Amino acid sequence: ICVxxxxxxxxxxxxxxxxxxxITTPAGTTLNTLNFNxxxxxxxxxxxxxxxxxxxxxxxxxxxxxxxxxxYSATQGVWQISKTSSPNASxxxxxxxxPVSGLSPTNALIFRSDSRVRFVAAENYxxxxxxIVVCLGDNSMPSLADFANNATTYNIATPTYGDRGTFSSAxxxxxxxxxxxxxxxxxxxxxxDDTQTxxxxxxxxxxxxxxxxxxxxxxxxxxxxxxxNQGANTxxxxxxPGAAITGGGEEAT
Numbered sequence: 001i002c003v004x005x006x007x008x009x010x011x012x013x014x015x016x017x018x019x020x021x022x023i024t025t026p027a028g029t030t031l032n033t034l035n036f037n038x039x040x041x042x043x044x045x046x047x048x049x050x051x052x053x054x055x056x057x058x059x060x061x062x063x064x065x066x067x068x069x070x071x072y073s074a075t076q077g078v079w080q081i082s083k084t085s086s087p088n089a090s091x092x093x094x095x096x097x098x099p100v101s102g103l104s105p106t107n108a109l110i111f112r113s114d115s116r117v118r119f120v121a122a123e124n125y126x127x128x129x130x131x132i133v134v135c136l137g138d139n140s141m142p143s144l145a146d147f148a149n150n151a152t153t154y155n156i157a158t159p160t161y162g163d164r165g166t167f168s169s170a171x172x173x174x175x176x177x178x179x180x181x182x183x184x185x186x187x188x189x190x191x192x193d194d195t196q197t198x199x200x201x202x203x204x205x206x207x208x209x210x211x212x213x214x215x216x217x218x219x220x221x222x223x224x225x226x227x228x229n230q231g232a233n234t235x236x237x238x239x240x241p242g243a244a245i246t247g248g249g250e251e252a253t
Contacts, residue, residue, distance in 0.1 A: 004058065004140040006169040010037030013131075013177040016119065020183045021126040025089040028082060028116030031065050036176055038062040040138045064137035064144050066156050066164075067098055067109040068175055072130025074100050077121040077182075079132050083149045085114035096151050098132055105135070105164055106155040110148045119180040126184030131177040137162055141170045192222040 014034045019026055043059040072079065079098040087094035095118075096109070103109065113136075119129060137144065141162055147154055154161040162170035 004168045005042035007040040007138040007172050009136055009172050016180045018181040018183050020185050026118045027089050028118035030116050032062050032113035038136055060139035062113050062136055063139035065111050066135045067132055068105045068135050069103050069133030070100055076125055076129035079119050081111050082116040105157050107153045108156050112148045121182045126182045128181055131179040133175050135171050135175050137171045190224050
């Protein structure tokens with residue numbers, strides 16, 4: 001008698017291809033192209049035979065993904081998965097936002113494996129945002145399609161939704177993670193007070209006795225490059241301002 005054997009994945013997590021900050025409509029990556037080393041080989045017994053009997057094959061490809069947890073902050077951006085296999089990257093209604101909290105194996109979102117996953121970074125965010133926790137499923141329960149690709153959550157540990165945790169489950173026993181990297185680009189610094197006055201000097205002061213003032217002294221209190229400091233990576237946050245002379249209000253004589 002044939003019973004389903006749960007699929008397996010290698011002990012690997014997956015990172016999406018890096019993209020630069022301020023890209024608000026990435027196309028996303030199709031779930032079934034992510035290299036989790038999925039296998040349903042336990043349901044393929046054709047290599048085993050005894051006499052006139054040969055093993056059968058009920059193996060199926062990676063068909064569903066359950067989102068069972070998250071570890072990211074809304075200040076970083078939002079993880080999204082598409083409702084269909086061909087979403088419009090610019091149409092918000094084509095995508096489902098993955099909440100920053102509240103998901104678990106007993107409260108999971110289910111998606112078909114031809115859906116697309118993406119991370120949409122918050123404005124000016126760059127670095128390594130938190131990840132989503134996922135579980136891969138085979139196609140031993142085609143009825144899962146009735147519950148997939150919507151914002152309703154399900155208990156995938158129950159027989160109706162895949163019986164995760166049992167040997168005959170439609171779901172892999174282990175959870176994996178999908179993460180992303182957002183590459184920083186330089187953001188223009190800001191000046192909160194763009195008018196600074198040099199310390200007064202008397203006329204006829206010898207040049208050697210007029211020490212002047214550095215640009216740093218004049219503008220450091222109002223200069224900020226905080227947009228380039230996202231906490232995860234401060235390499236592009238320049239603390240010391242320079243200046244370009246672009247004009248003046250009076251003509252020199």
